[in-house]
Amino acid sequence: MSTTPSYCVNHPQTETxxxxxxxxxxxxxxxxxxxxxxxRCKECMNIQQAGYYTATPxxxxxxxxxxxIASMVGxxxxxxxxxxxxxxxxxxxxxxxxxxxxxxxxxIQKRRGKYIWLVTCAAVVVGAFIGxxxxxxxxxxxxxxxxxxxxxxTAGILGALLNLGLWIYLVLGVATVYARLRS
Numbered sequence: 001m002s003t004t005p006s007y008c009v010n011h012p013q014t015e016t017x018x019x020x021x022x023x024x025x026x027x028x029x030x031x032x033x034x035x036x037x038x039x040r041c042k043e044c045m046n047i048q049q050a051g052y053y054t055a056t057p058x059x060x061x062x063x064x065x066x067x068x069i070a071s072m073v074g075x076x077x078x079x080x081x082x083x084x085x086x087x088x089x090x091x092x093x094x095x096x097x098x099x100x101x102x103x104x105x106x107x108i109q110k111r112r113g114k115y116i117w118l119v120t121c122a123a124v125v126v127g128a129f130i131g132x133x134x135x136x137x138x139x140x141x142x143x144x145x146x147x148x149x150x151x152x153x154t155a156g157i158l159g160a161l162l163n164l165g166l167w168i169y170l171v172l173g174v175a176t177v178y179a180r181l182r183s
């Protein structure tokens with residue numbers, strides 16, 4: 001055993017006996033991560049973890065488009081269910097979120113991306129608002145020039161935004177998508 005002290009590569013004043021088991025550089029306890037095979041420095045861990053992400057920019061675009069379309073359907077259904085029986089939306093929303101997450105995985109062929117979950121969650125929110133407000137919005141656009149029908153359609157859009165089922169869908173559906181795609 002060497003009698004000369006070794007110092008951390010990141011903290012030159014900190015004496016250490018630990019070494020990264022991959023690159024063999026001396027590291028202190030603050031700069032090391034424990035793995036099943038031993039201690040590794042953070043630089044070696046970042047290189048190793050970067051290999052897990054195989055998604056391309058096209059995969060991010062596909063995930064955004066597919067999640068928006070799927071959530072338009074899911075948000076529309078949640079708005080209809082939530083308008084009458086909001087309690088059932090509590091059970092519907094996680095199932096819909098799980099289906100959307102699996103559709104995303106299938107559409108990008110199970111490639112992993114560091115921020116696929118973020119793109120998908122944002123697209124689910126956008127799609128849900130479009131899906132919940134699409135019918136009243138189309139009615140509002142078709143009724144321009146007819147004040148009574150236009151006011152009813154505008155009230156329908158506001159009613160869609162105040163729909164408890166839509167908000168339950170957003171909270172539970174997005175949480176499920178996050179949980180499924182983040183891991």
